[in-house]
Amino acid sequence: xxxxxxxxxxxxxxxxxxxxxxxxxxxxxxxxxxxxxxxxxxxxxxxxxxxxxxxxxxxxxxxxxxxxxxxxxxxxxxxxxxxxxxxxxxxxxxxxxxxxxxxxxxxxxxxxxxxxxxxxxxxxxxxxxxxxxxxxxxxxxxxxxxxxxxxxxxxxxxxxxxxxxxxxxxxxxxxxxxxxxxxxxxxxxxxxxxxxxxxxxxxxxxxxxxxxxxxxxxxxxxxxxxxxxxxxxxxxxxxxxxxxxxxxxxxxxxxxxxxxxxxxxxxxxxxxxxxxxxxxxxxxxxxxxxxxxxxxxxxxxxxxxxxxxxxxxxxxxxxxxxxxxxxxxxxxxxxxxxxxxxxxxxxxxxxxxxxxxxxxxxxxxxxxxxxxxxxxxxxxxxxxxxxxxxxxxxxxxxxxxxxxxxxxxxxxxxxxxxxxxxxxxxxxxxxxxxxxxxxxxxxxxxxxxxxxxxxxxxxxxxxxxxxxxxxxxxxxxxxxxxxxxxxxxxxxxxxxxxxxxxxxxxxxxxxxxxxxxxxxxxxxxxxxxxxxxxxxxxxxxxxxxxxxxxxxxxxxxxxxxxxxxxxxxxxxxxxxxxxxxxxxxxxx
Ligand SMILES: *[C@@H]1O[C@H](CO)[C@@H](O)[C@H](O)[C@H]1NC(C)=O
Ligand SMILES: *[C@@H]1O[C@H](CO)[C@@H](O)[C@H](O)[C@H]1NC(C)=O
Ligand SMILES: *[C@@H]1O[C@H](CO)[C@@H](O)[C@H](O)[C@H]1NC(C)=O
Ligand SMILES: *[C@@H]1O[C@H](CO)[C@@H](O)[C@H](O)[C@H]1NC(C)=O
Ligand SMILES: *[C@@H]1O[C@H](CO)[C@@H](O)[C@H](O)[C@H]1NC(C)=O
Numbered sequence: 001x002x003x004x005x006x007x008x009x010x011x012x013x014x015x016x017x018x019x020x021x022x023x024x025x026x027x028x029x030x031x032x033x034x035x036x037x038x039x040x041x042x043x044x045x046x047x048x049x050x051x052x053x054x055x056x057x058x059x060x061x062x063x064x065x066x067x068x069x070x071x072x073x074x075x076x077x078x079x080x081x082x083x084x085x086x087x088x089x090x091x092x093x094x095x096x097x098x099x100x101x102x103x104x105x106x107x108x109x110x111x112x113x114x115x116x117x118x119x120x121x122x123x124x125x126x127x128x129x130x131x132x133x134x135x136x137x138x139x140x141x142x143x144x145x146x147x148x149x150x151x152x153x154x155x156x157x158x159x160x161x162x163x164x165x166x167x168x169x170x171x172x173x174x175x176x177x178x179x180x181x182x183x184x185x186x187x188x189x190x191x192x193x194x195x196x197x198x199x200x201x202x203x204x205x206x207x208x209x210x211x212x213x214x215x216x217x218x219x220x221x222x223x224x225x226x227x228x229x230x231x232x233x234x235x236x237x238x239x240x241x242x243x244x245x246x247x248x249x250x251x252x253x254x255x256x257x258x259x260x261x262x263x264x265x266x267x268x269x270x271x272x273x274x275x276x277x278x279x280x281x282x283x284x285x286x287x288x289x290x291x292x293x294x295x296x297x298x299x300x301x302x303x304x305x306x307x308x309x310x311x312x313x314x315x316x317x318x319x320x321x322x323x324x325x326x327x328x329x330x331x332x333x334x335x336x337x338x339x340x341x342x343x344x345x346x347x348x349x350x351x352x353x354x355x356x357x358x359x360x361x362x363x364x365x366x367x368x369x370x371x372x373x374x375x376x377x378x379x380x381x382x383x384x385x386x387x388x389x390x391x392x393x394x395x396x397x398x399x400x401x402x403x404x405x406x407x408x409x410x411x412x413x414x415x416x417x418x419x420x421x422x423x424x425x426x427x428x429x430x431x432x433x434x435x436x437x438x439x440x441x442x443x444x445x446x447x448x449x450x451x452x453x454x455x456x457x458x459x460x461x462x463x464x465x466x467x468x469x470x471x472x473x474x475x476x477x478x479x480x481x482x483x484x485x486x487x488x489x490x491x492x493x494x495x496x497x498x499x500x501x502x503x504x505x506x507x508x509x510x511x512x513x514x515x516x517x518x519x520x521x522x523x524x525x526x527x528x529x530x531x532x533x534x535x536x537x538x539x540x541x542x543x544x545x546x547x548x549x550x551x552x553x554x555x556x557x558x559x560x561x562x563x564x565x566x567x568x569x570x571x572x573x574x575x576x577x578x579x580x581x582x583x584x585x586x587x588x
Contacts, residue, residue, distance in 0.1 A: 064101055066108050067124040068258070069134050073098050075149075076122075078134065078208070080258060086156070086206040087256060091138075092148035092230065094118065117141050131268050133257040138233075140249050147233040147252040148179070152226060157205040160516050161220075163187060163195025163492060166501045169509035170205070172224070179221035179232035181239050184460040184478055185441040188493045188502065189399060194220070196439045196460065196492060197479035199517040201269065202229070207262045209269045213253035214455070214481070217242070239440075241454045266516070274518035275484035281521050282472040284359070285488060285560055287586050288321040290475075290523070292434075295530050295564035299328035302342040303349050309566075310358055316568050316575055318582060321560075322359040322473050324434050333403055334368025334375060336420040338428075350428040359431040361473050362424065366437055366463060367396075367403035378404060383413045386448050394444035398437065405442065408462040409451035417466065432473035434490075438463035439478055457481075475523055483518040488560060491522065496529030496536040496543035503529070503537075504551055511558060526564040527551050542569050549577055556581040557588070 064071045068079040075090035094113035101110040101120075110120040123135040138147050157170035165187040166174055174192070182200065185193035200212035212218050212231060217240030221230035233252040235242055242248040259265035291313055293301050306325060313320055331339040338346040353360055368375050368384070378384040384393035384404040393404035407413050424430050440456040453459055460478040464485050467474040471487040479489050491510045497503035511522050528543035528551050529536070538544025542565055543551075555561045567578035 061098060064098065064103060064108060066103065066106065066122060067132055067134070069122065069124065071096075071098075071101070071108060071122065078256065078258060080207070081260065084206075085154075086204070086258065087208045088152040088154060090150045090152070092150050093146050093232075096120065127272075128268060130264065131257060131259045133255050135253075135255050137251065137253045139251040143248050144236045145234075145250060146236070147250050149231045149252060151202075151210070151229045151231065153204070153228060154206075156208075158202055159204075159513060160199065160202040161194075161513075162198035163510060163514060165191040165195075165492075167506045167509040167513060168500060169512050171513075173222045173227050173229075174224065176223045176225070177221050179219035179230050179234075181456070182218045182220045183239065183441075183456045184439040184480055186437070186439045186492065190441055191501070193441060196477050197489060197514050197517060197519060198457070199274070199480065201273065201517060203262065203266050203269070203516065205262060207259050207265045209257045209259075209265045211255045211257075211269060211273045213255075215251075216253055217250060217455075239445075239456045241452060243454065270518055275481060276518075277486040277520065278484055279471060279486040281474070281486065281488055282321070284321040285473055288319040289561040289563050289582055289585075290321050290324055291318075291566075292324040292326055292526060292562060292564040294324075294326035295526050295528070296566065297326075301325065301327070301329055303344060303346065306343075307349060307352070310353055310356060312566060312568060313358075314356060316566075317579060318563075319586070320358055322361050322431060323353065324361045324363070324475075326363045326434065327400070329362060332369050332372035333365070333400055334372030336374070336424055346428060350430070354429055359473060360429070361432045361434055361475070362430055364421070364433040364435050365398075366405050366408065366442070367398055367400075368406060369401060369403045375404060378406065381412070381416075383407060383410065383416065385443060387444060388446040388448050390448075394447050396442055396444055398442050407449050408466065409449040409453065409459070413450070414462075414466065418469065421466075421470070432470040432475075433467070434475045435463065435467050436477065438476065479514070479517070479519050483520075486521070488521045488523045489514065489519045490562075491525050494525045494529040496531045496538075496547065498537060498547060504547060504554070507551075507554060507558075521559060523560045523562060524555055524558045526562050527555050528565045531565055545570055545574065549574060552578055553581055556585040561585055 062072060070077050073096045077085050078087035080086045096110050097112040100112035101108060106124040108122040111117060119139040121137045125133045125135060127133060140147055159170050182194055184196050184198055187193055187195045200218060203209045216233050217235050217238055219232040219234060231252060233250040235248040235250055257265060257268060259268060293309060297305050310323060329338050368378055379393060383406055385407045386392060387394045395402050395404055406417060421433060438460050440459050443459060457480040460480045461482045464476045464478050464482040467476045467487045468485045471485060474487040475490050476487055477490045477492060495502045498505060500506045507524050511524055514522055528548040531543050538547060567575045
C-alpha cells in the first residue's frame with residue numbers, strides 16, 4: 001500500500017484511486033497536495049467526459065421536439081393534448097440531416113438534407129387559446145428540384161380539397177395519382193381531374209387542418225391504398241410560374257393546425273384563410289325554383305319554347321325565382337345577342353315574361369368562335385388569350401367546338417365584357433347570368449395572359465369575379481379564393497343516374513364538401529340530372545320517374561332548387577309531389 005502503489009496508478013484508474021484515500025492512513029503534506037491535484041484533475045475529466053457524452057448524444061439524436069411536433073430525419077408526427085398521434089407526414093424528396101438542425105425558442109431550423117443545402121423552418125404558433133399551428137417551410141436552393149411531403153390519413157376521415165366526379169363524404173380517394181397541378185378543371189368532361197371548385201385546404205376528423213400557402217407551385221398526388229396525399233412543390237414541367245424567372249427554387253409552405261375538436265379547427269381555418277361573402281344573393285333564389293331551359297330543350301331552344309315553358313310553369317301553379325335561357329340562344333358562340341331566327345321577337349318575349357312576373361337570366365361563357373363578329377374585335381384589341389410567345393389567339397377545344405378565350409386578366413377586357421352584359425340587361429330587362437365554364441382546363445397548355453398567371457387557378461377567380469355585379473341571381477361553377485363574390489355556385493352538371501359518379505348520391509357529399517371550402521350559396525344542379533343520352537339510367541325519353549322524385553325531394557332541402565325537366569312531363573302524382581316539395585322548400 002502507500003505512496004508507491006498510488007503513484008504508479010495511471011490517470012485512467014482514477015475511479016479506483018478516488019476510494020483509496022479512505023483506506024490509506026493519514027498521509028504527509030506533499031502526498032496530500034498530489035492527491036488533491038489528481039482529484040481535481042479527475043473531476044475535470046469527469047466533467048469533460050460527461051460534456052462530450054452530452055454533445056455526442058445531442059448530435060446523434062434521432063428526433064427533435066417543438067410543442068407536440070416530433071421531427072425525425074424522414075418526417076414528423078404531431079400529437080394532440082391527449083398524447084395520441086393525430087398527424088403523420090414523411091419527407092419524400094430528401095432525408096434531413098438532423099445534425100444541421102437547431103432550435104431557438106418556438107422555431108426549429110435545419111439546413112441540410114441528402115448532403116445538399118436546404119432550408120427547413122418549423123415554427124409553432126399559438127394564435128388562440130386551445131389552437132396550435134405549425135408553420136412548415138421547406139425551401140430548396142437548386143432550380144428544377146422538387147419538394148415532396150406525404151401526409152398519411154391513418155384511420156381519420158378527411159374532408160375538403162376539391163370537387164370530385166365521384167364524391168363521397170368523407171372523401172374516398174379514387175385510386176392512385178402521381179402529383180399533378182392542383183388547378184381547376186371540368187370534372188364532367190375530365191373525370192379524373194380536380195374540380196372547378198377547389199381550395200388548398202383539408203380537414204381531418206382528428207381535428208387537424210392543413211392549408212397550403214397560396215405562393216406554392218402546388219401539385220397534388222394521392223394513394224388510396226395507404227391512404228395518403230402527396231404535396232409537391234415544383235416549377236419544372238409545371239403550369240406554375242415563379243415570381244422572377246431566375247428564382248424558380250421550389251418551396252413548400254403550409255400550416256398544420258390542431259384544435260380540441262373538428263368544429264373549432266375548421267372555424268379557426270375558415271376565419272383565417274377563406275374570404276367571406278360580402279353580400280347575399282337574392283332571397284328569391286333561395287325561396288323559389290330556378291327554371292332552366294337546358295336539360296329540357298338543350299340547344300334547340302327558341303322563342304316559342306321559352307314562351308311555352310313560362311306558360312306551363314304558370315299553368316301548373318309553380319313559382320319561379322327566374323327562368324334561365326341556356327345554351328344556343330345566340331347565333332354564334334361569343335355573340336352578345338339573340339339569334340333573330342330563333343328569337344324573331346325577343347323584345348316582345350321579354351316584355352311578356354316580365355308582365356307574367358318572370359325574371360330572366362341568360363347563359364354566358366368565356367369563349368368566342370371565329371364566326372362571331374367579336375372574334376375580330378378580340379384580335380384587333382388584343383383581347384384574347386394567346387399562345388405563349390405568339391401574337392395569335394390560342395384556339396381551344398371546349399364542349400361546343402373550338403374557340404378563342406377572352407382574357408379576363410386584362411381590365412379593359414373585363415370592362416368591355418361587362419359593358420356588353422349591361423347592354424343585354426338594359427335592352428331586354430335581363431336580370432343576371434349563368435356564367436358557365438371558367439376552369440383552367442379550357443386554357444391552352446402554354447399561354448400568355450395580360451396579367452401573368454403564376455397560379456393558373458387565379459384565372460377561375462378572375463372569371464368568377466365577373467359575376468360579382470350580377471350576384472343577386474347569378475350562377476357560377478368555379479371557385480378558387482372567390483368565396484367573396486356572393487353569388488350562387490353550381491355544382492358541376494349531374495348525369496341522370498343514381499350513383500356517386502355525378503349522380504343522385506353525389507349531391508349531398510358535393511354540397512357539403514364545397515360548403516366546407518367556404519362556398520355557402522350552393523346550387524345543386526338540375527332536378528333529375530341533365531338527361532344526356534347514354535349517361536342516363538332507366539327511362540328513355542325523360543329521367544327515370546323514381547330517380548326524378550327522389551332528386552326533387554332531396555333538392556327541397558338544399559339552398560336552392562333548379563328545374564329543367566319539368567314535373568308535368570310525368571304524371572299528376574309527380575306534379576303534386578313537386579308542388580308539395582317546392583312549397584316545403586319555400587317555407588324553410
Ligand atoms: C404565404 O402566403 C401569404 C399570402 O397568401 C404570403 O404573404 C406569404 O409570404 C406566404 N408565405 C410564404 C413563405 O411564401
Ligand atoms: C400505394 O400504397 C401502397 C401501400 O403502401 C404501396 O404498396 C404502393 O406501392 C403505393 N403505390 C404507389 C404508386 O406509390
Ligand atoms: C321553335 O322550335 C319548334 C320546334 O322545332 C318550332 O315548331 C317553332 O316554330 C320554333 N319557333 C321559332 C320561333 O323558331
Ligand atoms: C326581378 O324583376 C323585377 C321586375 O323587373 C325587378 O324589379 C327585380 O329587381 C328583379 N329581381 C332581381 C333580383 O333582379
Ligand atoms: C349510345 O349507346 C348506343 C347503344 O348502346 C350506341 O349505339 C351509341 O353510339 C351511343 N352514343 C353515344 C353518343 O355514345
